[in-house]
Amino acid sequence: MSGAVPVGFRARAERATADAHLRGVLHNVTDRLIDARRVSQGHLDNSEELRRAARSMRDDIIRRLPDVLDRLATNVEANGGVVYFAADADEANAYIASVARRIGARSAVKGKSMATEETGLNEHLAAAGVDVVETDLGEWILQVGGDTPSHIVAPAIHLSRGDVRDLLQRVSDGELTDVPEELCAFARAVLRERFLRADLGITGCNVAVAETGSIVLVENEGNGRMSTSLPRVHVAVMGMERVVETWEQLDLIMALLPRAATGQDISVYVNQITGPRRVGEVDGPDEFHLVILDNGRSDLLAGPFREMLNCIRCGACLNTCPVYRQVGGHSYGWVYSGPMGAVLTPLLGDVEGSGELAGASTLCGACHEVCPVQIPLQDLLLALRRRSAADADLGERTAWRAWAEAWSRPSTYRATTWAAGAVGRVLPEAVFPDAWTDGRVVPRRPAGGSFRRRLRSGSV
Numbered sequence: 001m002s003g004a005v006p007v008g009f010r011a012r013a014e015r016a017t018a019d020a021h022l023r024g025v026l027h028n029v030t031d032r033l034i035d036a037r038r039v040s041q042g043h044l045d046n047s048e049e050l051r052r053a054a055r056s057m058r059d060d061i062i063r064r065l066p067d068v069l070d071r072l073a074t075n076v077e078a079n080g081g082v083v084y085f086a087a088d089a090d091e092a093n094a095y096i097a098s099v100a101r102r103i104g105a106r107s108a109v110k111g112k113s114m115a116t117e118e119t120g121l122n123e124h125l126a127a128a129g130v131d132v133v134e135t136d137l138g139e140w141i142l143q144v145g146g147d148t149p150s151h152i153v154a155p156a157i158h159l160s161r162g163d164v165r166d167l168l169q170r171v172s173d174g175e176l177t178d179v180p181e182e183l184c185a186f187a188r189a190v191l192r193e194r195f196l197r198a199d200l201g202i203t204g205c206n207v208a209v210a211e212t213g214s215i216v217l218v219e220n221e222g223n224g225r226m227s228t229s230l231p232r233v234h235v236a237v238m239g240m241e242r243v244v245e246t247w248e249q250l251d252l253i254m255a256l257l258p259r260a261a262t263g264q265d266i267s268v269y270v271n272q273i274t275g276p277r278r279v280g281e282v283d284g285p286d287e288f289h290l291v292i293l294d295n296g297r298s299d300l301l302a303g304p305f306r307e308m309l310n311c312i313r314c315g316a317c318l319n320t321c322p323v324y325r326q327v328g329g330h331s332y333g334w335v336y337s338g339p340m341g342a343v344l345t346p347l348l349g350d351v352e353g354s355g356e357l358a359g360a361s362t363l364c365g366a367c368h369e370v371c372p373v374q375i376p377l378q379d380l381l382l383a384l385r386r387r388s389a390a391d392a393d394l395g396e397r398t399a400w401r402a403w404a405e406a407w408s409r410p411s412t413y414r415a416t417t418w419a420a421g422a423v424g425r426v427l428p429e430a431v432f433p434d435a436w437t438d439g440r441v442v443p444r445r446p447a448g449g450s451f452r453r454r455l456r457s458g459s460v
């Protein structure tokens with residue numbers, strides 16, 4: 001897609017749904033991810049039991065989050081690491097820039113991190129004179145194209161391999177083909193050189209383990225391992241909820257996360273990092289910093305949206321969502337998309353019009369069905385809709401209340417549906433909002449009679 005990005009979910013979604021190429025690519029990849037998840041999930045004979053256990057484990061950790069984070073920070077420091085609690089994006093960016101300045105960093109390599117997408121770290125470091133290169137293949141492709149992620153696990157999901165070839169051709173002296181192995185080899189050659197001369201490595205953190213002060217990076221490309229072991233300083237950035245207490249709890253997360261994310265029984269790499277390089281160790285950085293990002297999360301701790309902090313960012317709810325599958329991630333307007341993004345964006349993001357995202361759902365519950373920690377996303381979306389309704393003007397609120405009142409009683413329900421059918425038959429189409437009539441024909445009478453009449457006559 002090209003041209004100015006439209007403002008608002010509805011306009012962006014309209015543009016996306018008109019793009020047949022985008023929809024084809026999205027369906028292709030999300031279908032494959034759904035199938036792979038189903039197969040991998042089938043390798044477990046107790047997946048529902050594990051999901052229930054994961055939900056209760058995450059509930060318990062989030063309820064005691066301040067204590068668990070305290071334990072994590074104490075143990076990271078005991079290992080020789082530095083912990084920085086960042087209240088918001090500005091604090092996180094300023095801290096990382098100060099580390100870069102102190103060590104005289106000119107070049108940084110970065111593993112995939114949605115938390116730093118949240119804070120806009122790359123732009124901040126670029127302004128501070130640090131050249132940051134993304135090293136996750138999908139993220140690097142997007143960086144080359146000046147694009148942003150459209151999926152939390154597969155950031156370049158919206159691009160076909162032809163699109164990728166065209167983008168990488170911009171930075172290649174030779175002619176590239178669209179053969180995936182050749183494109184990967186090209187990326188590897190460019191990125192290897194960047195790993196070797198980077199002063200600073202920046203990564204996210206899939207899960208931190210409080211009992212040993214470790215962080216765990218789940219990945220398939222090895223770029224996380226290179227970003228954390230080659231540069232002399234490593235900074236990891238984690239949302240404050242991305243923590244478990246024990247390795248046993250991590251085990252449960254690892255049984256579910258790769259399966260839900262990419263349909264793998266286990267990812268190719270599971271990096272476990274405990275502090276900077278120790279005496280006698282060959283690899284690893286001189287310094288390890290852990291930035292724990294709040295950025296609005298603590299406001300959720302005591303409220304009705306707390307369960308959203310249980311999210312382990314697997315992306316399964318995006319793949320299965322009938323809305324995401326049509327409109328893609330960019331339509332949501334921020335870092336997070338799909339059902340989890342429709343909940344998180346209005347709560348954490350400073351995004352104009354994000355209130356309308358709660359309406360970007362059929363409430364079919366497919367997201368809840370696949371969520372490895374059983375987050376009731378449809379209930380959270382309904383709660384957001386209720387919150388927006390409370391902000392509606394008096395006239396609108398009165399109208400909805402009257403409707404709810406009428407349809408709560410059989411007699412008034414019958415009377416109003418009869419009246420709607422009778423009036424609908426004679427009303428000119430022009431009185432209906434364009435948004436309804438543009439894409440559908442207004443029915444003039446209930447097809448084959450009303451449901452109630454058909455039920456009485458025994459035809460249903």
Ligand code: SF4
Nearest residue numbers: 311312314315317371
């Ligand atoms: S809400 Fe559930 S399914 Fe969606 S990304 Fe988070 S953990 Fe995965």
